[in-house]
Amino acid sequence: MKKTALLIAALAATAGSLSAQDTPYSITVDFPYVSDYVFRGIKYADESIQPSVEFAAGDFYAGVWTSQPVLKSQLNEFDFYAGYGFALSDTWSLDVGATYYYYPETPSGDEQTEPYVGISGDISGFSTSFYVYYETEFEVFTYQGSVGYSVPVSDKLSFDLAADLGYVDPDAGEAYTYYDASATFTYSVNDTASLYAGVTWADNDIDLDEGDYFFLTTGVTIGF
Numbered sequence: 001m002k003k004t005a006l007l008i009a010a011l012a013a014t015a016g017s018l019s020a021q022d023t024p025y026s027i028t029v030d031f032p033y034v035s036d037y038v039f040r041g042i043k044y045a046d047e048s049i050q051p052s053v054e055f056a057a058g059d060f061y062a063g064v065w066t067s068q069p070v071l072k073s074q075l076n077e078f079d080f081y082a083g084y085g086f087a088l089s090d091t092w093s094l095d096v097g098a099t100y101y102y103y104p105e106t107p108s109g110d111e112q113t114e115p116y117v118g119i120s121g122d123i124s125g126f127s128t129s130f131y132v133y134y135e136t137e138f139e140v141f142t143y144q145g146s147v148g149y150s151v152p153v154s155d156k157l158s159f160d161l162a163a164d165l166g167y168v169d170p171d172a173g174e175a176y177t178y179y180d181a182s183a184t185f186t187y188s189v190n191d192t193a194s195l196y197a198g199v200t201w202a203d204n205d206i207d208l209d210e211g212d213y214f215f216l217t218t219g220v221t222i223g224f
Contacts (some may be wrong), residue, residue, distance in 0.1 A: 032219030041178025041204030092121035
């Protein structure tokens with residue numbers, strides 16, 4: 001956790017220097033707390049800190065995200081990702097990239113790689129996307145559609161709604177469907193920093209999983 005915080009602080013300082021020089025780069029730092037870590041309808045840990053940092057230059061982006069459980073008995077996770085966006089029109093774009101998942105505290109240091117491709121755009125004020133992921137080690141396809149809508153409350157405050165529907169189809173094992181919905185208040189402190197707090201409900205149709213998770217998320221985002 002300490003190393004992650006130091007990495008984010010170093011990149012944030014670099015971002016300030018780049019911004020001061022009017023370079024075409026941007027860096028976004030996010031530092032959320034979640035009461036449960038749920039990914040694609042499955043709970044991986046209890047309350048966790050999940051800092052991330054993303055670098056973007058033009059249509060290219062790359063970043064690192066990590067989940068650090070508050071309970072030390074639970075495993076942490078690091079995700080490294082990179083991708084490139086292609087504009088299809090004024091409102092639609094194509095996204096191609098890959099994520100490398102690393103679990104350093106497992107006995108064998110488990111790791112997985114997942115290329116992805118997706119399309120996103122606006123429909124009557126709604127932000128929409130559809131992605132296809134392929135995890136290469138266990139040969140798992142995941143298909144996910146998302147929709148979001150933002151309601152301005154004031155010049156600085158917005159109320160953001162989002163929902164996901166996904167289907168996980170492994171080469172071996174049982175496929176399952178997952179779904180979630182969230183509601184978040186986002187407050188813009190200034191041109192670079194925002195605070196947010198919200199709730200998420202998530203579930204799946206796996207018979208052996210308890211499902212039906214309800215958790216809180218709060219944090220701060222800083223962009224340079």
